[in-house]
Amino acid sequence: MRPTEPDQESAVSVQLEMPEAGPSSVPGTSNGHNGSAAKQNGYGNSYSNGYSKASATDATNGGRPEKQAMSTTRVSLPGSTLYDDSYVDREEFVRLVIQSLRDVGYIESAATLEAESGYTMESSEVAEFRRCILDADWTRADAALMRLGVADDERLWEAKFLISQQKYLEMLEANKVTAALHVLRNELAPLNVDRDQLHALSSLMMCSNPEDLRQRAGWDGASGHSRRRLLGNLQRYIPSSVMIPQRRFATLLDQARAYQQSLCLYHNAPSNSRTFSLYTDHLCDKDAFPRVTTAILEVHTDEVWNLEWSHSGNFLASASKDKTAIIWRVEHDKDPSIREISQQFILRDHPYPVGCVAWSLDDSILLTSAEDHIKLWNTRTGLCVRSLEAHSDVVTALAWLPDGSGFISGGLDRKIILWDADGKQRDSWGQTPIRVTDLTVTPDFTRLVAVGMYDVPTNVPGPTATPPENGNQPGAGRTAENRVIVYDLLTKQPQLFIPVDGELTSVEVSEDSRYALINRAPEPNAPCEIHLWDLESERIARRYLGHKQSKHVIRSCFGGIDGSFVASGSEDAVVYIWHRDTGTLLEALSGHGPGSVNSVAWNPRNERMFASCSDDKTIRIWEAPPVHVVGVPVDAEDPRQAHEVDGKGKGKSRERWDGQATGSSYGLGSSSGSTLL
CATH class of the missing domain: 2.130.10.10 (YVTN repeat-like/Quinoprotein amine dehydrogenase)
Structure with missing residues (x-):
């Protein structure tokens, strides 16, 4: 997912036709678009985290409508690392910044960074797969999974099992017992699932109501966080360079915090924004x-x-x-x-x-x-x-x-x-x-x-001898x-x-x-x-x-x-x-x-x-x-x-x-x- 060829314009110039700096979703503003209605983060349609750039006609496939009032010139920089003396790959860093900006809601800034750097956070195939899981479009999810470079057949089967298991549980929750039974017999069973695991899933068909199902399965339902958890579990089978793990920058910062705390012998404060700053290394008084x-x-x-x-x-x-x-x-x-x-x-x-x-x-x-x-x-x-x-x-x-x-x-x-x-x-x-x-x-x-x-x-050698059960006190021969x-x-x-x-x-x-x-x-x-x-x-x-x-x-x-x-x-x-x-x-x-x-x-x-x-x-x-x-x-x-x-x-x-x-x-x-x- 390397950048495209540099533009013919100056490699270090950036030309933006953008509104005045400030919140991009203030009620009643038009974000610089004359006559347009109020928008969310500058876009007419909501923009889900994790979707990549696409043309205006690809909005249904994870893209975003292009803004006619903004143009961003690509910046081409020498080398492939963040700094001359750095080991950090520039593309990886920028893609993680784009992901983080989207996660916290800076959608326009993320789009601008994609345009300026030439790097996309993820391909349209990944965006489609993500949306299929979140929208429970299971047929298209299976097809999209095949295009994401899963390493071998065994890992592919494991990923398919997770998707089919979610599908099965959602059908049971919706009281579509016949359809759920079809998934169990024709999708889950052929994947060589452990027999005990298959029996446990089949026993869920006896649940009296959706609440009983959720409790016995340890699952929070289609309207809960189960689909996002499924995405997190599927991440293990998809190359991280293709589908970046969720909140990856936050994970790296948590690891840095944990490491710094491990070096602080007197660390005795809760982890929050007041006790941990990105500006300095952590050290308790x-x-x-x-x-x-x-x-x-x-x-x-x-x-x-x-x-x-x-x-x-x-x-x-x-x-x-x-x-x-x-x-x-x-x-x-x-x-x-x-x-x-x-x-x-x-x-x-x-x-x-x-x-x-x-x-x-x-x-x-x-x-x-x-x-x-x-x-x-x-x-x-x-x-x-x-x-x-x-x-x-x-x-x-x-x-x-x-x-x-x-x-x-x-x-x-x-x-x-x-x-x-x-x-x-x-x-x-x-x-x-x-x-x-x-x-x-x-x-x-x-x-x-x-x-x-x-x-x-x-007279019984070794520490593994069977202990006495009579409660006798130590004495001769013991x-x-x-x-x-x-x-x-x-x-x-x-x-x-x-x-x-x-x-x-x-x-x-x-x-x-x-x-x-x-x-x-x-x-x-x-x-x-x-x-x-x-x-x-x-x-x-x-x-x-x-x-x-x-x-x-x-x-x-x-x-x-x-x-x-x-x-x-x-x-x-x-x-x-x-x-x-x-x-x-x-x-x-x-x-x-x-x-x-x-x-x-x-x-x-x-x-x-x-x-x-x-x-x-x-x-x-x-x-x-x-x-x-x-x-x-x-x-x-x-x-x-x-x-x-x-x-x-x-x-x-x-x-x-x-x-x-x-x-x-x-x-x-x-x-x-x-x-x-």
Whole structure:
């Protein structure tokens, strides 16, 4: 699709007889045409994106009427690249500019550029094919497809199948069952379609109404976007030089944005016109990263072991060794200087220290666990609505299902139990291979990822030996082994066993359901690492180093925009934050008192806020430094001066998980509440 021979006129002159600059579709104007009616973008007929130039007599075949009042002289430039030192092909660039101009509505400008450059965006054959698909002219669409240079017969058949499938669905939607059956038998079946796929299509003939058809087929109908999606799918079979992929320039810009963001270690801003400019390379300001304490919550009277934000981001739940859980109200969308943080409820009545908290999807129910007890709390009244005692050992994990229909609990008794949202037991995994130390459900609602320890007989070699089902403790003739087990959520059957060195203390899965973030207390003399497991390739994708963990339960989390960061507590009283994709340690935040930082939770509605809890009995809210103290950390403390406290009897020690530690009785006190900095 190269330009035609240059005109005899000057190669660098442009002569335009055009109206005065301004909007080309202002109501009531004639766009420079005396006596003519108002037009859209200077044309009497609408001009669909993607149609090429044509003569006035070819308007029905994708062309446009020629304007008698405008003439454009072709410009002939030397070379074939955009600049002398550029690798970008000029024709490709200009054709993409023409496409972009049409996409956004600058139809006259696109036509002028075509005339001036001599390049057309696409041929009349492509324009005809595009229109045939959009107008459901299936007979002409098949004929037009044959002229577009599809590489081989197999790809041609695949493209024909997509067209015939759309035709079949539209006929069913229009209740033309006989015609649809003809397409199924005479067009789809001869294309050597997979038998299961053909049966699935034929079963759609039993749909009771068009809505049922659209729902079962996962298809939005002839009046929806299905035809444009079909064009996008057909693009895979047609050479891109012949039929340019839709919105190609926008795709290239998105790729450039993604690449620039991948180089920005502190990227933590949503992608929009205010955070991404074409004029400059993207770079986030480090000073906007959450790294100072803006509030200290001081109500718990003993170590704080766990915490979790509500889905709305307005509440924070904390679990403590003092046998209470607290629901805090945090106005996350207000400036720290005027924000109010208050104790919504202190949830008492736990017989033992509280280890886990979990919010329901609508934030109306909070789950807590204390030893083998689970309690359901109404978060609007602060009242306990049900107590559950199906476990016979410490409940170490609580996770709500992504659809909010229920929750799953796991414990050291090797039980994984599925509950209804109101606390009625629905199902059970039976006696599982591992003593569960944590679990989570993937956001795509397909898998359950559990971590823990099981016993392997010493006379059975290899890590793939069948785990015991009797729940016996490690002893003579047995060795302990730590595993990640990925279950199919529907069948409850294990899909994947991953052996991991060191005791596993927490697991969280990324929003795309592909990666599992696992904290582990390593074996003696082994490096302390947090692992990011790729569940698809079954390998470690990244390791995060720098924190300290040897005997306590430390929990990590994803955080920031698109889960770009990994944050974790540590036994040296420091909060550590890494860049997720590179593993670069970004921040080591001191401020907590002596003892472990046990858990970190990132606010789901504010990418610049997270919370941490510690053995020092406090919870800290971390945000970007205020403007007047940029670069000066609040409550900074040298982590080397922090000393470790004895973890014996903490309820979060390795001994407890092994059933060697016992709970103690602790009284509940009160203190001053939150301290705002």
